[in-house]
Amino acid sequence: MVPPRLSVVQGSEHSNTRPEHARAAEGGPDEVARHGEVRPGYSNVAALPSADRGEKLRMLEALLFAASEPLDEGRLGERLGLGEELPALLEELKGFYASRGINLVRVAGKWAFRTAPDLAHLLEQHTSEEKKLSKAALETLAIIAYHQPVTRAEIEEIRGVTTSKGTIDVLLETGWIRPRGRRRAPGKPITYGTTEAFLIHFGLDSIKDLPGLAELKGAGLLDSNLPPDFKVPEPQDIAALMPDELPLDSSEDEDEQDELDPSDADEDSSADDQADKA
Template sequence: MEEDEEERDEVPELGLPLPFSSNVTSLPSADRGEKLRIIEALLFAADEPLDEAELGRHFGADEDIPALLEELKGVYASRGVNLVRVAGKWAFRTADDLSYLLERQTVEQRRLSRAALETLAIIAYHQPVTRAEIEEIRGVSTSKGTLDVLLETGWIKLRGRRRAPGRPVTYGTTPYFLEHFGFDCIEDLPGLGELKGAGLLDSNLPPGFAMPSPSDSAELREDEDPLEDEDEGEAFDDEEAGEEMRAEAEDDVSSEAESHAEADSEPEAEAESEVDAQESAQESDADDGADADEEARG
């Protein structure tokens, strides 16, 4: 018995004997099962999805958290609740094929307008994008209220300012956008084929039509400047001022063009008046000559 105990290895932290050699790297199934239970409990109790780093804090530094999550995901694959990855984090969600059972249980707090949905789609696919660029793509003006609604949902954010006249604000999506719509990353947005298959795009698209490659990188691009600790109200006020300046500039250009047109038309009008006067004088002389001839014959 003493020899057997001497041959046994010990767990360094606890000093407990292990019934297997120290060169075995895998853990006993019971220990692995306990770790799966811990991850399951943490995800179930969390108010929001957890990433691998947050889960890893409850284990050793060398623990393979991704492998544990994939194993737990497989355990829940055939159940009414699935373990899914959204926005780079993990959470339990109702199985997709059972979502219809919960439709009546879900209270719809707000229904987005068509303008808001179109604006959200443009921001998701074209980010970073300015309000003027959104309007150019939609073909109609976009009200500040529409952007306010999307900001309140937490699906979009103010990214920075475009290095362009007026320094307009640029918009992008947030991690909550991915979480709400069930995407792991922005690249998971439906592509051209998927949108056609769902009937959301016309099958007869113009030649050369292509979908943009979405990217939600937090780093500002070369044509963007930081907001410099501005709040949303200040950013909107500045953007409104920029819109007014652009509108005034357009009005000035239009007024100047009209003035030039009026100035150019004045000589033409004077010339036409002179021609009309000459024609009237000639007609009058002709009438007088005809009257004189009639009197002479009489």
């Protein structure tokens, strides 16, 4: 008896088969890479062989997911042995998670997974209630962010009122500000600046991402009747001390060295002794 011949009718409405690239697109960046497909919008990240790229995406994803803090590209590249292709892989992973419940974002020049902003309300019941900053503390924090490096006296001059030591202490406890150094001025007052924790908390890649004058007005944070010459300073956070700053551990005697170098004094004393002997 001859067995019946079976045939597959392509395009049948009862067929469950789908193109490989369609199934790959549903599986995430690694599936797309294994099938040699590049999702729309990622034409600049197809430089690696498809299977190799998929594996590297998986490793990158796992490392970022398990990290307890944001990771910079240098550390990621060192851990995974990635070079020039790392930025492209990060952008591909970022694009894949753009519409998901968690997003891959860049904060303080580093990369981390964060809950999608529009879903933050779902997690409110799981977060502990944090102490709210006072109006004075918020004003002080804003002045430090925009005017750093700045001293307490300079903060008071900008605010127009006295700033208590307690306000500075509260901001130091949050970890959002830090003592930078000391101003080259009588009394050597401490200068303050923001920290990396400040950038991470407020979702900023750099201090220059702080809103400008137009954005502050649009958000209703500034009075509409401002002086015509009013300007918002361009914020900057330079890690190195400025020319008018001294190290925090500088002593009172260091100022005197500018006026009289000890080595010069020894030479003068030696010269006087020789003159007396003559």
